[in-house]
Amino acid sequence: xxxxxxxxxxxxxxxxxxxFKSGVHGWGSICGALVPAxxxxxxxxxxxxxxxxxxxxxxxYKDTPFPIYQPKGMNLPxxxxxxxxxxxxxxxxxxxxxxxxxxxxxxxxxxxxxADVAKFTVAMLNDFADKKLATGVFKPSAVVGECMACHSKxxxxxxxxxxxxxxxxxxx
Amino acid sequence: MPxxxxxxxxxxxxxxxxxxxxAGLALAGSVGLLLPGCTKQATPAPVAAPDPVIGVPQxxxxxxxxxxxxxxxxxxxxxxxxx
Numbered sequence: 001x002x003x004x005x006x007x008x009x010x011x012x013x014x015x016x017x018x019x020f021k022s023g024v025h026g027w028g029s030i031c032g033a034l035v036p037a038x039x040x041x042x043x044x045x046x047x048x049x050x051x052x053x054x055x056x057x058x059x060x061y062k063d064t065p066f067p068i069y070q071p072k073g074m075n076l077p078x079x080x081x082x083x084x085x086x087x088x089x090x091x092x093x094x095x096x097x098x099x100x101x102x103x104x105x106x107x108x109x110x111x112x113x114x115a116d117v118a119k120f121t122v123a124m125l126n127d128f129a130d131k132k133l134a135t136g137v138f139k140p141s142a143v144v145g146e147c148m149a150c151h152s153k154x155x156x157x158x159x160x161x162x163x164x165x166x167x168x169x170x171x172x
Numbered sequence: 173m174p175x176x177x178x179x180x181x182x183x184x185x186x187x188x189x190x191x192x193x194x195a196g197l198a199l200a201g202s203v204g205l206l207l208p209g210c211t212k213q214a215t216p217a218p219v220a221a222p223d224p225v226i227g228v229p230q231x232x233x234x235x236x237x238x239x240x241x242x243x244x245x246x247x248x249x250x251x252x253x254x255x
Binding site: 005018021033043069071111115118119121 | 238239241244
């Protein structure tokens, strides 16, 4: 947008997003590819449209086998994170390849994933601009509804991540 | 009403907060210049330029359709360079 439109998008220093890499400077929290994408949506959309697009992005991310974009032809395996957390997302990939974090395949995977998130977000925003926004294709995992049927009562818990990714099934 | 949403930020207001601490340092370092009796010649203060008014963009900003493939490549290149 900074290149195509210019002001005011060219007044946003993209370096401001650098702290989100590795799930916020290595904390393994939210995937750093998601944050600028969420910001991009948030800055051009409000109300229900904004919420729907961000929900769609988050749900799509957890369900999508990454990386789709592989320009170097490394034929990397794809893994589904079932989470928006960097820790979960990248660890599943590294386990699938049995590689350490500093392996070039890991960097290529996260680069491809970043490209995938940008492409998906732009395509969705284009639909939004055309007033053809169709969200709800991707949703939180069904287990979220099952868990929250009880655990959301009395404000015990909230969230849309796949509960069992971290908690397993504590009722077994 | 649109006008109620628009906030205006003058250059003076914008710089005021950041300038406060810097001004303190500057004063500490150049206190001699602020005491005319200790300087050989007083330097005339520069004439302040008029305050340009910078309008804070009204949210949400207008989106213009982009090329998804171009965004894909740009994001990949940025990550491989700085990620």
